[in-house]
Amino acid sequence: DAGITQSPRHKVTETGTPVTLRCHQTENHRYMYWYRQDPGHGLRLIHYSYGVKDTDKGEVSDGYSVSRSKTEDFLLTLESATSSQTSVYFCAISAGQGYEQYFGPGTRLTVT
Amino acid sequence: QKEVEQDPGPLSVPEGAIVSLNCTYSNSAFQYFMWYRQYSRKGPELLMYTYSSGNKEDGRFTAQVDKSSKYISLFIRDSQPSDSATYLCAMSYNTGGFKTIFGAGTRLFVKA
Numbered sequence: 001d002a003g004i005t006q007s008p009r010h011k012v013t014e015t016g017t018p019v020t021l022r023c024h025q026t027e028n029h030r031y032m033y034w035y036r037q038d039p040g041h042g043l044r045l046i047h048y049s050y051g052v053k054d055t056d057k058g059e060v061s062d063g064y065s066v067s068r069s070k071t072e073d074f075l076l077t078l079e080s081a082t083s084s085q086t087s088v089y090f091c092a093i094s095a096g097q098g099y100e101q102y103f104g105p106g107t108r109l110t111v112t
Numbered sequence: 113q114k115e116v117e118q119d120p121g122p123l124s125v126p127e128g129a130i131v132s133l134n135c136t137y138s139n140s141a142f143q144y145f146m147w148y149r150q151y152s153r154k155g156p157e158l159l160m161y162t163y164s165s166g167n168k169e170d171g172r173f174t175a176q177v178d179k180s181s182k183y184i185s186l187f188i189r190d191s192q193p194s195d196s197a198t199y200l201c202a203m204s205y206n207t208g209g210f211k212t213i214f215g216a217g218t219r220l221f222v223k224a
Binding site: 004040041042043044045050056090097098099100101102103104105106 | 116118120144146148153154155156157158161200202204206209210211212214215216217
């Protein structure tokens with residue numbers, strides 16, 4: 001998985017609790033992305049980062065925040081988890097060419 | 113209407129068959145066209161990408177782009193059971209940063 005790890009790999013949490021997912025890369029790539037994958041919707045971009053402390057929203061950013069304090073780490077926080085955020089979350093990285101993205105193994109999140 | 117449409121399948125073929133996977137799109141700004149393969153419970157893996165129209169071949173895989181018809185294809189020759197996976201198309205254009213949209217994916221089963 002191109003030097004990308006995600007933690008945790010699986011998580012079950014209750015509605016209303018905050019949750020933080022971590023993406024770590026060893027490739028020193030500038031761009032990092034968070035996606036969610038749901039049946040029938042494919043991959044949808046939540047947030048992305050184009051450098052340390054530089055982030056921007058994707059198409060489904062409501063209810064999510066991100067932070068990137070180091071090149072290698074990109075954190076996704078669900079501020080108050082809802083059942084609609086039950087999904088598989090993927091982190092991706094790219095060196096600069098955004099069309100060439102490499103994905104992590106995913107985090108399976110269930111909100112009960 | 114989604115920007116990228118992809119038949120979810122499933123598509124079931126016998127080993128050795130030629131497989132054709134397709135996507136249509138509506139945004140004429142797309143410049144880069146990618147195919148990803150995703151095995152069950154794994155992250156997507158970039159198979160190949162093409163720029164603008166034309167064909168690109170890599171081993172048993174051929175990607176074809178027809179911008180006039182807004183239609184892209186991935187052909188798999190001599191399909192193997194190990195090709196059984198979900199195939200996602202994706203398309204990008206540069207707006208000062210790359211915007212990438214993914215199709216929902218087609219599930220392919222290759223029977224031995």
